[in-house]
Amino acid sequence: MKRTSYLYTLLVAAILALGSCSSTSSPNATTDAGANAVASAAAPEAGLQSAKASYISYCSGCHGEELEAFADRKWKHGSSDEDLFKAIKHGYPDEGMPAFDETFTDEEIKGLVAYIKEGIKEVKAYDFTEERSQAAVQQSEDLNFRLDTVVTGLDVPWGMAFLPQGEMLITDRSGVLYRFTQKKQLQEITGGPKVLAQGQGGLLDVELHPNFAKNNIIYLSYSAFKEEGGNTLSTTAVMRAKLEGNKLTNQQVIFEALPYSRTRHHYGSRLEFGRDGYIYLSVGDRGNHDENPQSLERGPGKVHRIKDDGSTPADNPFVNQAGAVASTYSYGHRNIQGMVLHPQTGEIWTHEHGPRGGDEVNVLEKGKNYGWPVISYGINYNGTVLTELTKKEGMEQPLHYWVPSIGPSGMAFVTGDRYKGWEGDLMVGSLRFQFLSRLMMDGNKILGEEKLLKNIGRVRDVKMSPDGYLYVAVESPGLIYRLVPVE
Structure with a gap:
């Protein structure tokens, strides 16, 4: 199955979700139905291009053009439609998620929610x-x-x-x-730093000492964290350690970027x-x-x-x-x-x-x-x-x-x-x-x-x-x- 075909289907579904509403019968039901059929055929196509452009322009930079970043997402703030609506509308600035309340209307946000929820199912099933x-x-x-x-x-x-x-x-x-x-x-190596694996944080880069062949020293950068005033704060830190087999020894934290922050990106x-x-x-x-x-x-x-x-x-x-x-x-x-x-x-x-x-x-x-x-x-x-x-x-x-x-x-x-x-x-x-x-x-x-x-x-x-x-x-x-x- 081509990715473009299922994305097209999802976008149409999101647009239809926005446009769905109840209707009442009228004496001209047959005529209305014919007119509505023509209109509904044109509306999704026009809406499709708008919704696709919005997602690619505003969302894909962080979440992937084809929703890859959502595939194995752990929903920290909940995964219901209401939770996603709130996340898009109001954001979570400390985690790098901006608010889009001045960018999209509520109906446009609902469309994005529908698109994301249905898209996740397809991304998980798709063999990249x-x-x-x-x-x-x-x-x-x-x-x-x-x-x-x-x-x-x-x-x-x-x-x-x-x-x-x-x-x-x-x-x-x-x-x-x-x-x-x-x-x-x-093989897993033990003795590494404790990291805050949230948002963009976790265990990051690794570098060998120029004289590694003689001293076995390596360097790790990572998101260090501490508790302060009821908040978990983090920063970028560097650990120096000696690699002995599959174990790190002589660990030293040689750098911390101050101040620590509540953000996760x-x-x-x-x-x-x-x-x-x-x-x-x-x-x-x-x-x-x-x-x-x-x-x-x-x-x-x-x-x-x-x-x-x-x-x-x-x-x-x-x-x-x-x-x-x-x-x-x-x-x-x-x-x-x-x-x-x-x-x-x-x-x-x-x-x-x-x-x-x-x-x-x-x-x-x-x-x-x-x-x-x-x-x-x-x-x-x-x-x-x-x-x-x-x-x-x-x-x-x-x-x-x-x-x-x-x-x-x-x-x-x-x-x-x-x-x-x-x-x-x-x-x-x-x-x-x-x-x-x-x-x-x-x-x-x-x-x-x-x-x-x-x-x-x-x-x-x-x-x-x-x-x-x-x-x-x-x-x-x-x-x-x-x-x-x-x-």
């Missing part, structure tokens, strides 16, 4: 892997390749790190750290060692764009730079500024979920989520302000204008931006000689549109984009492995693929 395996050989502009399924049985794989002897560490947002062994077994969070031997780590604005990104006295909305033991480098840009968070390297960020070291220049590249539009690719520079929320190429999720400015003196412009938003997550530069024609290109995963974006590079210039692996699933991470292959982690269900070039 069928679409992913339709073509044994994938084609790009420069080479052909196939997908090898490497790892199965995950929930939401968030980060990958490659161990010696061909093994892999995988973080699952649920809070589990896995080792994928040479024998292709998925925009944690960031990627980890990357620079050539200077320091850790670069991203922290999202935690949904508080009014205070966090532009304030040097607050940890969220920043890229931080710390030593491998968590201490602060003496040459950080704001280390001597009174009141500033000393670990801050750059600021004015919304939610960075992609970070990678450029293999030639040694620069740190990032991408981050915009709001509705305005996802960005940037090269990090020491002490620079990347503008959020003063400048942006996007608008609020509910359609309101956040800022009229896209440029301002003293604020950096992105190398590349997407409108509409693709929901970027994970990124990697293509290295080695396995992928002829892709050498040096930047690969970025798309959560929203479920593809792998190939940004074609010439030095630091992005020349164009090719969309690969359409309908692969919500791409969460992209990594180049020491074996020279690209690995792609996707959600729903949680799988990791390897891209293998073919003649």
